[in-house]
Amino acid sequence: MGLREYVIRRLILLIPVALGVVILIFALLQVVPPTRRVLVYLTGSPKELSREVIQGYIKMYGLDQPVWVQFAIWLNEVIHGNLGYSEYTGPVLYNLLKRAPATIELVIYAAPLIILIGTWAGINAAVNRDKTFDHISRVLSVLGTSLPSFFFGIVLSAIFIATLKWTGPGRLSPQMDSYLTVLRRLGQWHDYTNLITIDALLNGRIDYFIDALKHLVLPVTVLVFINTATLVRVARSSMLEALSKTYIIAAKAKGLSQKEVIYKHARRNALIPVVTLSGLIVGGMMTGLVITETVFLFPGLGHWAAYAAQRFDVPVVAAYALFSAIVFVLANLIVDILYAYIDPRIRLG
Amino acid sequence: MKIKVPERFEPTVKEIKFILKRVKDTPLSLAGITIVLFFVFIAVFAPILAPPAPGLNPYIIPRDESLGFRVEPSPPSSTHPFGTTMLQRDVYYGCIWGTRWAFEIALKVIIAIVFIGVILGLIAGYYGGVIDEILMRFTDIILAFPGLILAMCMTTVLTQAGWTTIDSVLLSIVLIGWPGYTRLIRGETLRIKNEDFIEAARAAGSSDLRIMFRHILPNAIYSVIIVASLDFGSIVLTTAALSFLGLGAPTGWADWGRMIYDGMSFVRGGLRWWWSWTYPGLFIVFFVLGWSLLGDALRDVLDPLYRRK
Numbered sequence: 200m201g202l203r204e205y206v207i208r209r210l211i212l213l214i215p216v217a218l219g220v221v222i223l224i225f226a227l228l229q230v231v232p233p234t235r236r237v238l239v240y241l242t243g244s245p246k247e248l249s250r251e252v253i254q255g256y257i258k259m260y261g262l263d264q265p266v267w268v269q270f271a272i273w274l275n276e277v278i279h280g281n282l283g284y285s286e287y288t289g290p291v292l293y294n295l296l297k298r299a300p301a302t303i304e305l306v307i308y309a310a311p312l313i314i315l316i317g318t319w320a321g322i323n324a325a326v327n328r329d330k331t332f333d334h335i336s337r338v339l340s341v342l343g344t345s346l347p348s349f350f351f352g353i354v355l356s357a358i359f360i361a362t363l364k365w366t367g368p369g370r371l372s373p374q375m376d377s378y379l380t381v382l383r384r385l386g387q388w389h390d391y392t393n394l395i396t397i398d399a400l401l402n403g404r405i406d407y408f409i410d411a412l413k414h415l416v417l418p419v420t421v422l423v424f425i426n427t428a429t430l431v432r433v434a435r436s437s438m439l440e441a442l443s444k445t446y447i448i449a450a451k452a453k454g455l456s457q458k459e460v461i462y463k464h465a466r467r468n469a470l471i472p473v474v475t476l477s478g479l480i481v482g483g484m485m486t487g488l489v490i491t492e493t494v495f496l497f498p499g500l501g502h503w504a505a506y507a508a509q510r511f512d513v514p515v516v517a518a519y520a521l522f523s524a525i526v527f528v529l530a531n532l533i534v535d536i537l538y539a540y541i542d543p544r545i546r547l548g
Numbered sequence: 549m550k551i552k553v554p555e556r557f558e559p560t561v562k563e564i565k566f567i568l569k570r571v572k573d574t575p576l577s578l579a580g581i582t583i584v585l586f587f588v589f590i591a592v593f594a595p596i597l598a599p600p601a602p603g604l605n606p607y608i609i610p611r612d613e614s615l616g617f618r619v620e621p622s623p624p625s626s627t628h629p630f631g632t633t634m635l636q637r638d639v640y641y642g643c644i645w646g647t648r649w650a651f652e653i654a655l656k657v658i659i660a661i662v663f664i665g666v667i668l669g670l671i672a673g674y675y676g677g678v679i680d681e682i683l684m685r686f687t688d689i690i691l692a693f694p695g696l697i698l699a700m701c702m703t704t705v706l707t708q709a710g711w712t713t714i715d716s717v718l719l720s721i722v723l724i725g726w727p728g729y730t731r732l733i734r735g736e737t738l739r740i741k742n743e744d745f746i747e748a749a750r751a752a753g754s755s756d757l758r759i760m761f762r763h764i765l766p767n768a769i770y771s772v773i774i775v776a777s778l779d780f781g782s783i784v785l786t787t788a789a790l791s792f793l794g795l796g797a798p799t800g801w802a803d804w805g806r807m808i809y810d811g812m813s814f815v816r817g818g819l820r821w822w823w824s825w826t827y828p829g830l831f832i833v834f835f836v837l838g839w840s841l842l843g844d845a846l847r848d849v850l851d852p853l854y855r856r857k
Binding site for chain 2: 219220222227231342346353482490508513516519523524528
C-alpha cells in the first residue's frame, strides 16, 4: 500500500468520527429545553423577542419535530456557518473569527517551544541517564504534570504582573491598545494578519512589537511548562529504547563517535513516537488555552469559551467544543499522515 | 513470630513481599505513598482536624462572624492558621475539608468509570464482532474531544437543564473518563482470551460469565489499578479546573479549585493576600503529585514489562 492509498483510507475513516462528533454535540444540546435551545439557531439578539416570536422560531427551526428532522435542520445551519447567538457576546461565528487571531498568536509562539524544549530535554535526559540533567528534567516533568495550569498562572501573575508590574493582562497595555484605534484611523496601522507582533513589524512599530511580546511571555510560559512535561517523558523513554537497539551496537562497532551514534542513528528513530504525541499536544493546548487565557485575560477563543461557560451560555460552549474537536481530529489526521511518511513500516505493514 | 500461611496463599504472600521490597528500594515511590497516606489521614480525620459546626453541611466553609463582612482576606493568625479568604471564610478549614471532598469526588468517579469500563471492555473484547465495533467507534467519538472541553460543554448543558452544578460536573467527568478504561480492558481481554488457560476453562465447561469475571478480569485488573491510581490525581485536577472556570462547587464550598477561583480576585493585590490562593493551590499540587508518584510506583511493581528490571 502506497502513501497515497494510506492517506485516502485515513480520510475515509475520518467520516464516521466527524459525524459522531457532530451527533454527540447535537445529543448534548437535546438536554436543553427548546425555549433555550432556540438560541443555537438565532442570528439576532433574543432580548427583544417576545414569547410568541420565540415560539415562532421554535416552529421555524423544527424544534417540535422528530429528532432526525431537527438534526438535519441543525446540521444544515452549522454547515452554512450559523452557530447561533450568544446573549452575552453576540453572534457566535463572528466572535469565533474575531478572537481566533489572539489564540493563533499564542499557539505560534508556544507550539514550537514545546516541541523543541520537549525533545531536546527528553533526548538529553536519556543520553545522560541517571545523571544530574536526567534527575532535574524528571523532577520538572513530574511537577509539570502535577501543577495545575491555573495555579501556576496565578502565581506568575501575582509576581510579575501585580507586584513587579513587568507586564500586564491582555494583549497590549491599555494606552497602547487605545492608541491603536487612533493609528488605524490615521491609516498608520494596517491589520495584515491580526497577529499583533507580526503586524507591528510589518507596520514598522517596534514599540508595539515589544509591548505585545511582553504580554505573550507569561501565557506562553504557562502553556509551554504544562504541555512539555509529557513530551519530555515520551522522548526520554523512546530515546532509551532506541539506544538499546542492535543497530546502535552495530554503529558503535563500526567505530562511529558517540556523537554520531546518538544524533544520527538513535535520535532519528527515537523521534518517531514523539511525532504521534504532537497530536495529543494539540488537544492539551485547546484545554490549556481556556485556562491560560482566562488567568491572563487574554482576549482569545479560550477566554471567550470560559466566559461563556461561567454564564452557562450554551451556543458558545457548544460551538467551541465542536471547533476544538474538529481541530483535534484534523491534527491527529495530519500526525498520522506524517507518521506514515516518516516511518515506511506503517503504510507498508 | 512466624505465621503459618496456608499453601494456596503462598504465591500471594511472596508477591506482597516482593512488592514491599521494590517500594522500599525506590525513594520516589516511598515519597508518593507517604504523600497519599498523609492526605488519606487528613480526609479521614477532617472532623477532628477542623470540627464543623453541628447541624450544618460540613463542606460549606464557615465564616468568622467576629471579623464582620469584610471582603478582603485576613492574614494568618492563631485562630486562622492559613488566614481567611473572601468574606472571612477560614482557609485552613477549606483545605482540610477540601481534601475529603477531593477523595469523595475522585472515588465516586473512579468507581463509576472502572465499573463501566470493566463491563463494556470485557463484552467488547470477549465477544468481538458488531458489539465491539459499535463500542469502539463510540469511544473514538468521545476521545475525539479534548477532555476538559467536552466536560465543560456537558456541565453547561446539564446545568441549563436544571441539574445542580456538582452533579453535572461528576457526570461529565464520568463521560470523558469511561472510554479510556473500556479500551484498556478490551485490549487486555483480547490478549488474555487466547491464552491456554482460557481454553482449558472453556473445555472444563465454564460459562462465558465465569470466564470473563473469574479468569480474564483478575489478570487484567493490574493495569486498571495502575491507570486508576494515575487518574486519581488527574480527576481531581480536572474538577479543580472546572471549578476554576466557575463550573462546579458554589462559592464558599470546601473545594480547592473553587477556593482558588474565589482567591483570584485578590491576585490583583500581588502577594499581599497570598494565603487566599497559595494554600489550596499547594494542596492540589501535592495531592496530584502524590498520586502520580504512587501510580508510577505501582507500575514499576505490577507491570510485567517494568517489574524485573
